[in-house]
Amino acid sequence: MAKNGVKHLAVILRSGHSDERSQGVVKEIEALGCQIDLLSADVAIASDVDKAFQATTVPIAGIVQGAMVLRDRMFSSMHVSDYHGALACKVQGTWNLHNVAEKLGLKLDFFTMLSSISGVVGQKGQANYTAGNAFLDAFASYRHGLG
Numbered sequence: 001m002a003k004n005g006v007k008h009l010a011v012i013l014r015s016g017h018s019d020e021r022s023q024g025v026v027k028e029i030e031a032l033g034c035q036i037d038l039l040s041a042d043v044a045i046a047s048d049v050d051k052a053f054q055a056t057t058v059p060i061a062g063i064v065q066g067a068m069v070l071r072d073r074m075f076s077s078m079h080v081s082d083y084h085g086a087l088a089c090k091v092q093g094t095w096n097l098h099n100v101a102e103k104l105g106l107k108l109d110f111f112t113m114l115s116s117i118s119g120v121v122g123q124k125g126q127a128n129y130t131a132g133n134a135f136l137d138a139f140a141s142y143r144h145g146l147g
């Protein structure tokens, strides 16, 4: 996005951005003339999303939902915590991004969700992840339905 001229980005994740790899990416983005807000928040927690959305330097004009947690395991031995561990950021996280954006009256140019073909064809050992991606596909239809 920065390479294509975006001047402001805000990135949300839970674990912070101080690691070497993140710092390298931040430097590259800033060198392209893009200012980046580094926010720590859990998208599965609505109040976190609310706070993060109100902490950006400029108003949010578009959302890319790319949160992912993998807890791969055959479904027959998948613990319910593994199931929800992978699902929460995609299902609850997406609802929170959508609801907070609505609540704040944001005028969004795009609401892009990074789903996966696994949500359509399935994937051994990833029933939780594929369910999350199937949800994202359905949510895209839901938002289209809202216009």
Ligand SMILES: NC(=O)c1ccc[n+]([C@@H]2O[C@H](COP(=O)([O-])OP(=O)(O)OC[C@H]3O[C@@H](n4cnc5c(N)ncnc54)[C@H](OP(=O)(O)O)[C@@H]3O)[C@@H](O)[C@H]2O)c1
Binding pocket: 012, 013, 014, 015, 016, 041, 042, 043, 044, 065, 066, 067, 068, 069, 088, 089, 093, 114, 115, 116, 117
């Ligand atoms: N990689 C692939 O081959 C591939 C293929 C098809 C689709 N995709 C999709 O593309 C997207 C990105 O994939 P990726 O490979 O770039 O994944 P990744 O490197 O694992 O990045 C996922 C990010 O999500 C963040 N995250 C997870 N749970 C979160 C939460 N509750 N709140 C806020 N941030 C959260 C993680 O940071 P923290 O853990 O610090 O929060 C991490 O930075 C995913 O939606 C995935 O389904 C990827």
